[in-house]
Amino acid sequence: xxxxxxxxxxxxxxxxxxxxxxxxxxxxxxxxxxxxxxxxxxxxxxxxxxxxxxxxxxxxxxxxxxxxxxxxxxxxxxxxxxxxxxxxxxxxxxxxxxxxxxxxxxxxxxxxxxxxxxxxxxxxxxxxxxxxxxxxxxxxxxxxxxxxxxxxxxxxxxxxxxxxxxxxxxxxxxxxxxxxxxxxxxxxxxxxxxxxxxxxxxxx
Amino acid sequence: xxxxxxxxxxxxxxxxxxxxxxxxxxxxxxxxxxxxxxxxxxxxxxxxxxxxxxxxxxxxxxxxxxxxxxxxxxxxxxxxxxxxxxxxxxxxxxxxxxxxxxxxxxxxxxxxxxxxxxxxxxxxxxxxxxxxxxxxxxxxxxxxxxxxxxxxxxxxxxxxxxxxxxxxxxxxxxxxxxxxxxxxxxxxxxxxxxxxxxxxxxxxxxxxxxxxxxxxxxxxxxxxxxxxxxxxxxxxxxxxxxxxxxxxxxxxxxxxxxxxxxxxxxxxxxxxxxxxxxxxxxxxxxxxxxxxxxxxxxxxxxxxxxxxxxxxxxxxxxxxxxxxxxxxxxxxxxxxxxxxxxxxxxxxxxxxxxxxxxxxxxxxxxxxxxxxxxxxxxxxxxxxxxxxxxxxxx
Numbered sequence: 115x116x117x118x119x120x121x122x123x124x125x126x127x128x129x130x131x132x133x134x135x136x137x138x139x140x141x142x143x144x145x146x147x148x149x150x151x152x153x154x155x156x157x158x159x160x161x162x163x164x165x166x167x168x169x170x171x172x173x174x175x176x177x178x179x180x181x182x183x184x185x186x187x188x189x190x191x192x193x194x195x196x197x198x199x200x201x202x203x204x205x206x207x208x209x210x211x212x213x214x215x216x217x218x219x220x221x222x223x224x225x226x227x228x229x230x231x232x233x234x235x236x237x238x239x240x241x242x243x244x245x246x247x248x249x250x251x252x253x254x255x256x257x258x259x260x261x262x263x264x265x266x267x268x269x270x271x272x273x274x275x276x277x278x279x280x281x282x283x284x285x286x287x288x289x290x291x292x293x294x295x296x297x298x299x300x301x302x303x304x305x306x307x308x309x310x311x312x313x314x315x316x317x318x
Numbered sequence: 319x320x321x322x323x324x325x326x327x328x329x330x331x332x333x334x335x336x337x338x339x340x341x342x343x344x345x346x347x348x349x350x351x352x353x354x355x356x357x358x359x360x361x362x363x364x365x366x367x368x369x370x371x372x373x374x375x376x377x378x379x380x381x382x383x384x385x386x387x388x389x390x391x392x393x394x395x396x397x398x399x400x401x402x403x404x405x406x407x408x409x410x411x412x413x414x415x416x417x418x419x420x421x422x423x424x425x426x427x428x429x430x431x432x433x434x435x436x437x438x439x440x441x442x443x444x445x446x447x448x449x450x451x452x453x454x455x456x457x458x459x460x461x462x463x464x465x466x467x468x469x470x471x472x473x474x475x476x477x478x479x480x481x482x483x484x485x486x487x488x489x490x491x492x493x494x495x496x497x498x499x500x501x502x503x504x505x506x507x508x509x510x511x512x513x514x515x516x517x518x519x520x521x522x523x524x525x526x527x528x529x530x531x532x533x534x535x536x537x538x539x540x541x542x543x544x545x546x547x548x549x550x551x552x553x554x555x556x557x558x559x560x561x562x563x564x565x566x567x568x569x570x571x572x573x574x575x576x577x578x579x580x581x582x583x584x585x586x587x588x589x590x591x592x593x594x595x596x597x598x599x600x601x602x603x604x605x606x607x608x609x610x611x612x613x614x615x616x617x618x619x620x621x622x623x624x625x626x627x628x629x630x631x632x633x634x635x636x637x638x639x640x641x642x643x644x645x646x647x648x649x650x651x652x653x654x655x656x657x658x659x660x661x662x663x664x665x666x667x668x669x670x671x672x673x674x675x676x677x678x679x680x681x682x683x684x685x686x687x688x689x690x691x692x693x694x695x696x697x698x699x700x701x702x703x704x705x706x707x708x709x710x711x712x
Contacts, residue, residue: 119343126343159414161421168421170413194421201420205335 133216134226138255139192141289163194212306249305252284326396342368354393380407388419458515462683466544472537486529488519494541507584524552597659610642616664
């Protein structure tokens, strides 16, 4: 659940990019950081965790309007997938408001994707929430590699693998070129805020 | 001491990372103090506009200090709101500190400290033997003033209670250091120093008519004590179930026993061959078994293996005493770092840990604090016994 900061009249919500190591979560966030520089408040924090970096920055999305007179500030995170980083994962995933699952389109990474999703599911469960309750968007990344003759899984197959039960909206993307990145984050923001508004009404 | 504490609690519930986030998003100014039982000085973080700007942990300063605090798994924190204009040693952003701190914790770069340092002390080489006391300094939990009915002051060298005298008053140390000692044929043996938040006096004495002090407590420097409402505590103690009362009594007994061992070691009579004769191990050391038992017959002893052989820590546990893990207390003895030995007639019954734990949950804060404090004392005295043994072996 998002945090209400009455001092600053802001609602802070948390969106987390999850996915197997080197699937392009960091590339997604770096692209957003560069492209929407004006909307980013503060620095990007980058921590070198083994196998993958952990990133964090604050983001004030434009044109979303206010909720109950409060600005909406979004904290964007990636989280290291390695088992050992349980403290970081817990901090990041606890009370998450929106999720982007970045899957690697390479055929050889098929199993890694599935394991990572299962991991996310279990982590959320252990923090008292459910993958079905948190707004989620799927991104099938690295589509550009097809041109280079690297075997990729068809979108349909990936969706069947990962999204059969979740039925989350999905986007194909090439994060390194920025393609699909804005669509993914916009959709995730939209769903996160709708969900927040729903929760607010319910609380009333 | 800070008077304007605006937030306080336990790290078990809200850890440092969460605290930093909370204080950060609130834009708080002030001082965060974390008290843990394994250190005598609190860890401190200073905040300006929600950002940590300076930190102290023992000899460490700045970033190093704040990162080391991520390793504290247990402790009580209190945040007092006040402007901070002192030095700035930390310039990293809050989120970077949090994420990097957690990363280092997960990567094992920050040492995790939990409870009292149970297993480490005996393996440590004995420090250069100095005449000056290097006794463990035991700190109690934060004082709950609810049960403090009167304050008393003792001056340096004054004896607060004397071994062998009668009395059942209980005090909590508000400020200062008190030394616990026992007399022996070879002169007094000092084995613990206790300070703020620690208790003087035993719980089980509350309900018994014969309450002989088992130890002498002497003020080291001036000491401010808070006298506890023994009547209130006594009636609370009389309301607990007999099973629970038994655990408390047995805890007191353990402390008493382990002090006996300290005395015996001091005069060179803590002989394992004699004391542990005819006894066989019933709970092995290093097992992560969290069961507990009540002795229904026979006798049991607790001992620890050190490089100088087996050191008897508690002997003469008999009918009614517990052995094994108590769910709400971290005793640091069996089964993780001590063995339990029993004679041939030893019989035990299992303990319903859940109901004990439930009952513990309903106790007053002072009562809980006393139980925590006494188990810390037991553990620290165990270290002293091993240490005395080491010195004797040289």
